[in-house]
Amino acid sequence: MDNKFPPELHFKPNGLFYRIVSSCMVAVAASPAIFLKNNPMKFEPKQTIELSSKFYEGASVYPYQIYTNALEGYISPIHFKNSLCMMLANLAYESAKAQKLDTSSPKWELLRHIRHASSHNNQFNFRNREPTHPVYWRDLFIDHNLKGVNNPLYGKDCFGNFMEMAELLWLLKDIDDNLQSESNYEIITS
Numbered sequence: 001m002d003n004k005f006p007p008e009l010h011f012k013p014n015g016l017f018y019r020i021v022s023s024c025m026v027a028v029a030a031s032p033a034i035f036l037k038n039n040p041m042k043f044e045p046k047q048t049i050e051l052s053s054k055f056y057e058g059a060s061v062y063p064y065q066i067y068t069n070a071l072e073g074y075i076s077p078i079h080f081k082n083s084l085c086m087m088l089a090n091l092a093y094e095s096a097k098a099q100k101l102d103t104s105s106p107k108w109e110l111l112r113h114i115r116h117a118s119s120h121n122n123q124f125n126f127r128n129r130e131p132t133h134p135v136y137w138r139d140l141f142i143d144h145n146l147k148g149v150n151n152p153l154y155g156k157d158c159f160g161n162f163m164e165m166a167e168l169l170w171l172l173k174d175i176d177d178n179l180q181s182e183s184n185y186e187i188i189t190s
Contacts, residue, residue, distance in 0.1 A: 013139065013177040013178060017175075020091045021169065024087075033063075034070045035070055039171065042170075047064055054112055078160060080156075081164075081165055082122055082159040089115045089118040106134045107136070109131070110140060110142065118158065120155050126153075129147055129148070132144065138170075140167065
């Protein structure tokens, strides 16, 4: 792997991925509250966090229950991290797609395949003609000459095997920086 990433990762507030990456980082920053054994947030068994709902009163989660499930091994830091990556990859790809951006570059193709793996429970699942175009970014690549089940990544995990959260974040950062340098897009917000 290319070990030349700067030590800090900053997305520009006006960038395409800023809000979704920031939301992901909130979850990452809060994860010690669930995964550290000393209950750093001092969760109580009956404590709740209310959820907004248009139809139901009292919709809430019980952080202590989530914390104890993590202690008992039902939720692991690895599963948490991979799940965040899958959600982030899906949302990033769909956000870019909604902007009707030119997504023909090899790194966009990489994001498309990562998003597809994310939608297939973190496993690469190439159709018979896929991958169809060159797929690469930095030191990561997917051989587009080997199609479908003949591709060595077919059926393999994306996150935790092919890449980790840092690579996903830097990929999104590089895409976002390219978009901003091209200055040919305007973020559509609702």
